[in-house]
Amino acid sequence: MNNKEIARSFNLLAKLMELHSENPYKIRSYQNASSLLSKLGTPLAAMSPEEIQSLKGVGSAISGKIKELLQTGKMNTLERYKEKTPLGIQQLVMIKGLGAKKIMTAWKDLGVETAGELLYACEENRLIDLKGFGQKTQEEVRKQLQFFLANQSRFLYPAAEKVATQLAGILKKSLPESRIEFTGALRRREAIIDRLELIVSSRGSLDKILADQPKWSVQSAGEGKWTGIFPPSYSFEMIESTEESFEIDWFLTTGPDHLADKISNQSALKTEAECFDFLNVPGMPPEARDLLTLEKAPVEALVSGEDIKGILHVHSTYSDGVDTLEALATHVKNQGYYYLGLTDHSQIAVYANGVSPDRLTQQWNEIDRLNERMTGFTILKGIECDILSDGSLDYEDDVRALFDFVIASVHTNIKMDENKATSRIIKAIEHPHTNILGHPTGRLLLARDGYPLDMERVIDACAANQVAIELNASPYRLDIDWTWIRKATAKGVAIAVNPDAHAKEAISDIRYGLWAARKGWLTSEQCVNTWSVDQFLRFCQK
Ligand SMILES: [Zn+2]
Ligand SMILES: [Zn+2]
Known part of the structure; x- marks a missing residue:
């Protein structure tokens, strides 16, 4: 377990204890520990128990729990609270701006156990008459939930990059000779990534290799493309190419679409440089291609x-x-x-x-x-x-x-x-x-x-x-x-x-x-x- 994961465990513990109306002093101490640990520069796994215990805000109780997490990947106290809280409620407590009291009321009085149910309850105005709610609060809750649900399978670039690297590594084991690269939004370094796109030069063997990954729930998307979900919820798309057409396929799948569309029927083009020449625009690194239109001349010296x-x-x-x-x-x-x-x-x-x-x-x-x-x-x-x-x-x-x-x-x-x-x-x-x-x-x-x-x-x-x-x-x-x-x-x-x-x-x-x-x-x-x-x-x- 890394520091962020440990910090998240303490954060969830604090939230669940708040939900179950536990001692506010303890809750505060877990919250403080969580924010401290999330910012800590040194990996906890590399620190001695004495060093951990001497951290500001970490006493013997918290350091014991850190040790437990490091050794077993679990924390008993947290597991106990998880057991008595439905999974959907555990997600709800992590949504900013809802608050433990309101979630508890919705859970106990309305029987709501997931974000989707709570949103539906808002649509039906069932929150308005609940204790501690009202029209305005319901509107706020609705907004928070819509935001949460829309973003559940979206990831910030660093998280997406990490998982995509992992995916590429797994494929590389079966395809040691192949070229495997990020493409699409990932290659263009979008801040938020919906789907991990990888392009692979594999001459027809990708289908079988993907079929050997039972946990990826792969589906064919036709024409040398496969989509799937890498657990827990990372959507991916694999694009098969060959060594000969790799560069042009890479250019096309990198996008943005308005650029790729212009050359999609130009079979004579083989490299990215040729594509830029054909389009009569200077070559641009992937992250700078979104603004590239065919009328506007781009700047020469991008900051680096x-x-x-x-x-x-x-x-x-x-x-x-x-x-x-x-x-x-x-x-x-x-x-x-x-x-x-x-x-x-x-x-x-x-x-x-x-x-x-x-x-x-x-x-x-x-x-x-x-x-x-x-x-x-x-x-x-x-x-x-x-x-x-x-x-x-x-x-x-x-x-x-x-x-x-x-x-x-x-x-x-x-x-x-x-x-x-x-x-x-x-x-x-x-x-x-x-x-x-x-x-x-x-x-x-x-x-x-x-x-x-x-x-x-x-x-x-x-x-x-x-x-x-x-x-x-x-x-x-x-x-x-x-x-x-x-x-x-x-x-x-x-x-x-x-x-x-x-x-x-x-x-x-x-x-x-x-x-x-x-x-x-x-x-x-x-x-x-x-x-x-x-x-x-x-x-x-x-
Ligand atoms: Zn600042
Ligand atoms: Zn600031």
Whole structure:
């Protein structure tokens, strides 16, 4: 079991205990353990029992349960709660925004045991008269459920990539000579993947090999294609090709469709390069092909990982990160970057251990010491400053003025209508201290829509106030959506591709952001992180 799986077990335990009205103190301790373990950089499996027990918030009881999970893959206490809770209810407690009390009422009073049943009960208005519900709550529950049900067999890119790699590995064992590649949305690095598409050069043997996988529930989809489900719920499509036609089949199945359609009858074309020539467009990497139309000339120099000079938006132990400032700086420097823009949470973010002015002084002293010692590398004194409900920024003016740069982000009070939410964000953009607008919509992919924003107005405000827009590179966010990038850069707004890392390993999440940025044809010079530290600091001094 890895750390994430262990963290999920504690989270489920807390949720089920809440459902069964257990001791709130215990529930809180499991919740805390879950959030701690999910962010822990070191695998628990590699730690000694003493090390585990000495983690903040992990006492002997919790460390015993971790040990049990590591050794047996199960936790007795959790199993007991699972036994007395129907599977559908276990899923319902994990849906954000429903709440244990409401689920219990729906279960006990209406006999509802699955998400589908609960949605149907909403359609029939059966929730309105229940204790603790009402018209408005029912509407909210309905929305959450629709979202959940629509996304059950959809996956974020990292999860899809992992499973597709596993599938390719299994096929490779039977087909050691074959070429097996990702194609379709997976090859185009879509943020959300519905179906894992693989292309295999196997000369007619794929059918038999797939038939030998009893758990994959394979069905023929005709013309050298098979679909199926890899347990528990990953849809896949296997496409059979030959060595001779592999490249052209790969190009066609990669898509997007509007590109593939143009050459589907051109049997003389053999390679991707020939296809691009035929279409009279420059060759583009798969992730950047969505925007490719035959009229518009694409940009030449898409931003790439090699262009990145500095990493911005990183959290340390001063707020809710798990690594120390020094460990983060050393890691970022060792990765070959020239600067690190540290941005812990601002003081009002109590839930994220936001940094008080006192501790800021301590942090800045430490940064000064490290900067003296580290050659060819600079740590910048940044902050992820909360945008308050009225659009003003956290901290007093005199404190805020001391930062090298400010990322302004919304974290609380996210249920606003479009007008209010847009005015709030624009007020923050107009603040003289704001340099980057953090995760502009607050969306969490597959879990939560962003707040509604008039993005055109937001972009205009950024252009007028020399504020860059963040493309938050966390695969859970990828916010701003890449479809806005061209609109922003056309107005002269720079984009900052930021990992929003809470541990040093997550610095490499920047790659997801770069793929998304390339989808939107971001060039190197339009990307803040490709600038030298001096250039960035000049940008921040408005
Ligand atoms: Zn944030
Ligand atoms: Zn952050």
